[in-house]
Amino acid sequence: MNTKELTNKYIMNTYGRFDLTLVKGDGCILYDENGKQYIDFASGIAVNNLGYNNHAINEAVINQLKKLIHVSNYFYTEPQALLAEKLCKNSFADKVFFCNSGAESVEGAIKLARIYAGKFSKRGYKIIAMQNSFHGRTFGALSATGQDKYHNGFKPLLEGFMHVEFNNLDLVEKLVNGAGGKDYCAVIVEPVQGEGGVNIADKEYIKSLRNLTAENDIVLIFDEVQVGLGRTGKLFAYMNYDVEPDIMTLAKPLAGGLPIGAVLAKDDTANAFEPGNHASTFGGGPLVTTAANAFFDEITKEGFLDEVLKTGDYIKSKLDELKIDFPKFIKDIRSIGLISAIEFHSLKAKDIAVELIKEGFLTTAVQDKILRLTPPLIIKKNEIDLLIESIVNVLNRNYNK
Ligand SMILES: Cc1ncc(COP(=O)(O)O)c(C=O)c1O
Incomplete structure (x- = not known):
């Protein structure tokens, strides 16, 4: 049996898991069992604030x-x-x-x-x-x-x-x-x-x-x-x-x-x-x-949290732009530092998270229509740009018809 089969057979059924088995991480990147890379905007539910392999x-x-x-x-x-x-x-x-x-x-x-x-x-x-x-x-x-x-x-x-x-x-x-x-x-x-x-x-x-x-x-x-x-x-x-x-x-x-x-x-x-x-x-x-x-x-090293604030401002500005570009789908953006939410009018956040996995990004759906981003605090602007591009792709490909 593979990992997924063993898990489903022997672990109590309390989690709705994504169809993804992760094996290692480095910085803000996670790798699945086939070596495919994912940029992490979940951090193990706001845990891995310094990313992986620190x-x-x-x-x-x-x-x-x-x-x-x-x-x-x-x-x-x-x-x-x-x-x-x-x-x-x-x-x-x-x-x-x-x-x-x-x-x-x-x-x-x-x-x-x-x-x-x-x-x-x-x-x-x-x-x-x-x-x-x-x-x-x-x-x-x-x-x-x-x-x-x-x-x-x-x-x-x-x-x-x-x-x-x-x-x-x-x-x-x-x-x-x-x-x-x-x-x-x-x-x-x-x-x-x-x-x-x-x-x-x-x-x-x-x-x-x-x-x-x-x-x-x-x-x-x-x-x-x-x-x-x-x-x-x-x-x-x-x-x-x-x-x-x-x-x-x-x-x-x-x-x-x-x-x-x-x-x-x-x-x-x-x-x-x-x-x-x-x-x-x-x-x-x-x-x-x-x-x-x-x-x-x-x-607590000098400058670390200043960078978090700057990156936080950056992600917020990018998400605000996204909302302006997709008013049909996005109802609200809420963001402070490096915790952000994209609230959709009617799209299911879980569906978007699944589509983003295909694009190589991990996010979390918190409420039915709310996608949460909690990247490691060391996330880079270019990684944020890549995520935003992928959200645009997902929205255009699947819903903008
Ligand atoms: C604000 C808050 N308090 C408590 C908890 C529970 O933490 P744990 O899952 O480590 O028991 C969580 C988990 O998401 C949380 O977000």
């Missing part, structure tokens, strides 16, 4: 591999401590908790918010979350997620999540100031809703949300699993908004493609956790944190 990450991991892979959090390990220091020194946070995925980081954030409420703010256990959000597939993260399609078949979910329209402060205010307002201990929001279709929060909304939550001692959680760590052209997405959250979740790109998650918090929130409250066997192990140190050093 020298610094490879060297660091190979060295650490020979020294120590795992020991458990009963002991101190240097790579974990150094990574925590870097994350704190470069963000609002004072403390970090390491875990293994985005969903786990959201679980950690929910637990921290609840224990803080019980010990300090004396508020209830309920959490305000956003419609159209995505926070992961474990029960807490799933309950925070504001899209029914992910809930179907799994109810009852974790109690106490109230979903309100994204980018609408009035609705949050009504809950916090209304009868039962004291029941709410936290608000969780993605500054940019990645899975929801690249919906970018307004500056005023985030600022007002920060004021409202601070005034009421409600913990503000930013889920930056998808858009933290350089994706928006800033080191963290909250830096686009001139505010700081109380808790932030990170994952996807942090360890250069190895599994990691992190919960970051200020001391006054983080201090609610005591030994025994929360833990992870693998969380922050020496191998993944070594990779993460190498990744973090690369993206």
Whole structure:
């Protein structure tokens, strides 16, 4: 049996896969089993921010591999401590908790918010979350997620999540100031809703949300699993908004493609956790944190994020032109840094993604009619030009009749 047949026979049927088996990558290029090349505008769902076969990450991991892979959090390990220091020194946070995925980081954030409420703010256990959000597939993260399609078949979910329209402060205010307002201990929001279709929060909304939550001692959680760590052209997405959250979740790109998650918090929130409250066997192990140190050093090198911003401006201008050229098909373009969405009026994003694979490009369809682009942050302008040319070809060849 070939890889596809083995997968379909032995792996649980939870993914709608493209008909493509990938075997290696270098820079922004991926290769399939027949040696065909693809320019990557997916990055393993916003993970491979430095592309593939990155020298610094490879060297660091190979060295650490020979020294120590795992020991458990009963002991101190240097790579974990150094990574925590870097994350704190470069963000609002004072403390970090390491875990293994985005969903786990959201679980950690929910637990921290609840224990803080019980010990300090004396508020209830309920959490305000956003419609159209995505926070992961474990029960807490799933309950925070504001899209029914992910809930179907799994109810009852974790109690106490109230979903309100994204980018609408009035609705949050009504809950916090209304009868039962004291029941709410936290608000969780993605500054940019990645899975929801690249919906970018307004500056005023985030600022007002920060004021409202601070005034009421409600913990503000930013889920930056998808858009933290350089994706928006800033080191963290909250830096686009001139505010700081109380808790932030990170994952996807942090360890250069190895599994990691992190919960970051200020001391006054983080201090609610005591030994025994929360833990992870693998969380922050020496191998993944070594990779993460190498990744973090690369993206914080002088000029790196300036380039991301420039490339981000370039892709946005090209996509805006595309919309002007194809108003019949393209309804909206949303883009910040190097996360972009092409929203179609009626074309199915998955069909476009399949056509683009034939042309040698990998993209992701997030909602029915929304194609998302999350290239490695090292993508070049000429690679963007090639993608745009191919989208034009796909639209003209298949639909412009
Ligand atoms: C904003 C956000 N939070 C959480 C998650 C869940 O991450 P993971 O798949 O690593 O559990 C995702 C995944 O797409 C995400 O985009």
